[in-house]
Amino acid sequence: MSTSQKALVLQQKQGDFTVATIPIPGPPGKDELLVKVKAVALNPADWLIQRTGLLVEKYPAVLGFDISGEVVKVGEDEFASKFKEGDRVAFAAIVQSEYSGFQQHALAHADTTCIIPQNISYDEASTLPVVLSTAYVGLYAEHPRGLGLKPFTAPGGTGAYAGQAILIIGGSSSVGHSVIQLAKLSGFSHIITTASLKHTEYLKSFGATHVLNRNLPLDAFLAALMEIEGLPKLEYAYDAIGELESSFRYALEAVVPSSSSIVVTVNPRLEHGTLELKGRRVSGFTSEKNSEGNAGLIMDLFGALPGLLEKGLVKGHRFEVLPRGLAGIPDGLARLERKEISGLKLVAHPDETA
Known part of the structure; x- marks a missing residue:
């Protein structure tokens, strides 16, 4: 060699x-x-x-x-x-x-x-590898490092969020695409995302239930969200873009003002755990393996990944x-x-x- x-x-x-x-x-x-x-x-x-x-x-x-x-x-x-x-x-x-x-x-x-x-x-x-790790940490790391959902890899985790809703800003991004797939494994009944509408069928094939036009002004976006039939109380949002003045704001405004509502963004400049905005808990995070608490999560993900890929549950x-x-x-x-x-x-x- x-x-x-x-x-x-x-x-x-x-x-x-x-x-x-x-x-x-x-x-x-x-x-x-x-x-x-x-x-x-x-x-x-x-x-x-x-x-x-x-x-x-x-x-x-x-x-x-x-x-x-x-x-x-x-x-x-x-x-x-x-x-x-x-x-x-x-x-x-x-x-x-x-x-x-x-x-x-x-x-x-x-x-x-x-x-x-x-x-x-x-x-x-x-x-x-990177985008799936980012999706996994943001969804399943305990708040204030993530949404704090029960991992689908844990006993009883698959389908644990049936009847609940999650919003993913930036569904056609690489991270957003991965978040959609993991949210489906977690059982969310409403997986709502924003994207160019040309990606609608593609994103629905991975688990999105509703695709909203990413170019809508904020007021129109919120109105479109409220028109979704049977929408449960929206308490979880994942900003896969990380633009604090745009994508993060849409995510923040969309969730209900409640102490149980959590918004995460892939922008680590939003120091995690330090903010409660408009009654919602928010955090920015990094999926770097060496960051606090991430190594165990990423090991769990990579342990499960071969089976998920072989069965077509993650693509x-x-x-x-x-x-x-x-x-x-x-x-x-x-x-x-x-x-x-x-x-x-x-x-x-x-x-x-x-």
Whole structure:
């Protein structure tokens, strides 16, 4: 096995991405795997880190957080021993170059890595790890870190919210798409989301019961919400967009003013647990594995995920494969930054890099 590989490297803070030859990371530690990256999905965090310099302290740096690939080396602890060379796996990277996906090999923590069933492609699998983790933490982490719902993975959790309603702002986003699927597993009878109406049938196929036009003014949106037949008291809202002056405001205004009403947003700038706005409890959160309380939740999710994928209870996002391997990623990130992408994930194949 070669000791070097191709990688897309951010040479300096707020610098440019360049394709370079760097050492293959490793060897894997006791609780780690070394994975040959087959597909990596792009996220807004990738261009935000490049533009702002947030989160990354050491340069040159490799980004890319949604990864699928083939195990090539295995560590020695109880989690790593569940895997073997040749296994098809998916995992979410941490913000550290050795674990990131814009390269041909990456390290993975075995306890938050899952086997990909044979009915799922590498491309589809790469669309899931980060967004599904974000959806899961936001729904099931105890308040003030999330909505505090009973996880569907817990005894009695599947279908536990029958007869109740949840609002998901941004259903066609990657996170929103995942929240819809998990809300269905939790049994919500009314799963209401906002999106471009061209995505209506697609989102309903994953569990949404009602799709409202994302472009409605706030008053019209609230009126449309009230017109939903048989709508139970709305006490849960998940803002999958994270724009505090728009998407979060819609979520906040939609839930009933009650001490039992909770709104979460993917924008961590809203410090969790410190606000009660208009009688509703609100929180912002991060799904980073190392954040307080997240590791156990994400381990539970990844433990259940192979079975969910095999049974079709959770599905990946629609995707578009970028040309030119790693070299095609900067153009894809520019499209994300310009908000040209709706209802799909951009995916790259590092081994197709010239």
